[in-house]
Amino acid sequence: MDPALNPYTPGSGLMPPSLQGRDREIDAFDRLVARAKARHYDRGMILSGLRGVGKTALLNHLRNHAEHHGWYTVRLEAQDSAAGARLNHKQLALGLRTGLRKFSRKYALKQAGENVLSLIEGSSLSVAGVSMSAPQAKSPEDTLIDIEEIVEAISELVKPKGSALAVFVDEMQGLDPDLIAALLVAQHRAGQEGWPFYVIGAGLPNLPSVLAESRSYAERLFLFSTIGPLDQGAARNALDDPAAKMGGHFDPPALDMLVDAADGYPYFLQEFGAAMWEVAPASPFTTADAAAAIETGTTQLDQGFFPSRWDRATPAERRYLRAIADTGEQAPKTASLSISQSASGPFRAALIKKGIVYSPEHGRISFTVPGMAAFIARQPVNDA
Ligand SMILES: Nc1ncnc2c1ncn2[C@@H]1O[C@H](COP(=O)(O)OP(=O)(O)OP(=O)(O)O)[C@@H](O)[C@H]1O
Ligand SMILES: [Mg+2]
Secondary structure (H helix, E strand, O other), X not given: OOHHHOOOOOOOOOOOOOOOOOHHHHHHHHHHXXXXXXXXXXXXXXXXXXOOOOHHHHHHHHHHHHHXXXXXXXXEEOOOOOOHHHHHHHHHHHHHHHHHHHHHHHOOOOHHHHHHHHHHHOOHHHHHOOOOOOOOOOOHHHHHHHHHHHHHHHHHHHHHHOOOEEEEEEOHHHOOHHHHHHHHHHHHHHHHHOOOEEEEEEEOOOHHHHHHHHOOOHXXXXXXXXXXXXXXXXXXXXXXXXXXXXXXXXOHHHHHHHHHHHOOOHHHHHHHHHHHHHHOOOXXXXXXHHHHHHHHHHHHHHHOOOHHHHOOOOHHHHHHHHHHHHHOOOOOEHHHOOOOHHHHXXXXXXXXXXXXXXXXXXXXXXXXXXXXXXXXXXXXXXXX
């Protein structure tokens, strides 16, 4: 098929041609927006799931919807590098300023907007972001109070318009503890004061526990949604619809083969769909084309998605990863791994830090990417 017309979007955060299987979250958010118009305010939302399930795409979709309805939105992608805290503060300040500019223009605000701007400029967020060498002039408590003050001021601006302020935080599990605490406190206060303010967060499956560790009431502040693989119907549509729009059609058994191979994971569906478009000489796509596409797609994954994690692990860490894979379980108990628990503690911590594994519950460990165990099984043992 013509590569220029390939409709699939394998990648990170790329809006898929057809956003399938997320009706529950989209409907919940639609309700939030509709209710805000009537000055009824609900909880924020947290979307958590493995790598490549489509959290970023969904978060961006929700943000577009909010913007379309005249909301004041801010987007933040948390960085957990050494300079992360400073960058996150700076990004939030920038996002608040950009959001303010858009909102002020839309509603022709003048003085009220200026007042909020000076509040943002003078806050610890902006101070922390001034330069690499700038000392952390203010404390975590300042951040907390400043954010509350800014949220209150913006709430006064947006409420009369039937609008709301929403901070969309991607990779939220990596946000520095000060900002997590400040956002939770502001969300908590918003509920009590009737401020139209929402944190909409996306992140790895450990995100709910990261939030709960910060503030025990976090579990009551949000609607929590697990973003998982697509069901059969949605996975079929995710492959079928984009092709059909470009004049490509699947023989039903060929479609079944790709759906099975991708196991419902959005990123894999895009990768296999793109490969199908590449290898199929013509439409309709046959089972032979599907077999070739699965081979090409798997090679693609084995060269990019998986090695980007595997290659970052040291030999000792790889032994630990292999021990997890060998159990054949989704979330084995760390005590059940064929590797001494006391010796493996540091590797476990390092792998969690690298974002390759996470602890779904106390004493258990799991991969952050689907299909990692099968990938490890495909690697020669002397590689670990
Ligand atoms: N609902 C969906 N239907 C079909 N494809 C989707 C869907 N959501 C996302 N995708 C596709 O899946 C891939 C992964 O999406 P995205 O980057 O949003 O995942 P993610 O969960 O944010 O991953 P990560 O944890 O690595 O950031 C992209 O190629 C995207 O186009
Ligand atoms: Mg993402």
